Amino acid sequence: MAEEAARRAVAELPLLRTAAGPRDREGWAPRLKEEYRALIQYVENNKRADNDWFRLESNAEGTRWFGKCWYVHELLKYEFAIEFEIPVTYPGTAPEIAIPELDGKTAKMYRGGKICLSDHFKPLWARNVPKFGLAHLMALGLGPWLAVEIPDLVAKGIIQHKEK
Numbered sequence: 001m002a003e004e005a006a007r008r009a010v011a012e013l014p015l016l017r018t019a020a021g022p023r024d025r026e027g028w029a030p031r032l033k034e035e036y037r038a039l040i041q042y043v044e045n046n047k048r049a050d051n052d053w054f055r056l057e058s059n060a061e062g063t064r065w066f067g068k069c070w071y072v073h074e075l076l077k078y079e080f081a082i083e084f085e086i087p088v089t090y091p092g093t094a095p096e097i098a099i100p101e102l103d104g105k106t107a108k109m110y111r112g113g114k115i116c117l118s119d120h121f122k123p124l125w126a127r128n129v130p131k132f133g134l135a136h137l138m139a140l141g142l143g144p145w146l147a148v149e150i151p152d153l154v155a156k157g158i159i160q161h162k163e164k
Helices: 004-012 025-048 119-128 132-153
Strands: 055-060 063-073 076-085
Touching: 004 025, 004 055, 004 132, 025 132, 055 132, 063 132, 076 132
Parallel strands: none
Antiparallel strands: 055 063, 063 076
């Protein structure tokens, strides 16, 4: 069921066309506009579906992103700061999302709080370059990761709701 919901969410996202990364001075601005359009569309779709779960903003160059994500488990909202940088080989390489406060709390995370997306998401990203962008990273990377890891971390007592 969650997989079907992710498929529907991604089907409603625009696919990106510009194959440019931050090193491509002329191509990066059009790519960044496409990224923002797709992110805005994804957030609007989520709000319509009452599934608003993250906020993102970037530096002026669009190379460093930061914000908040949250996951509601058993009617409690768990909120986390997120951050990532656009790799120089983008869009050929997907960004690595970090949730610093969860660093070392789960095996599905690398040093620095970077979430593990290598088994499921990165092959999917590689097959869809340059069509996938940051909205797809959130929908197919961070969203499913939170859905699996947060309930597990709560059940194990590794994280607790801030009001407890």
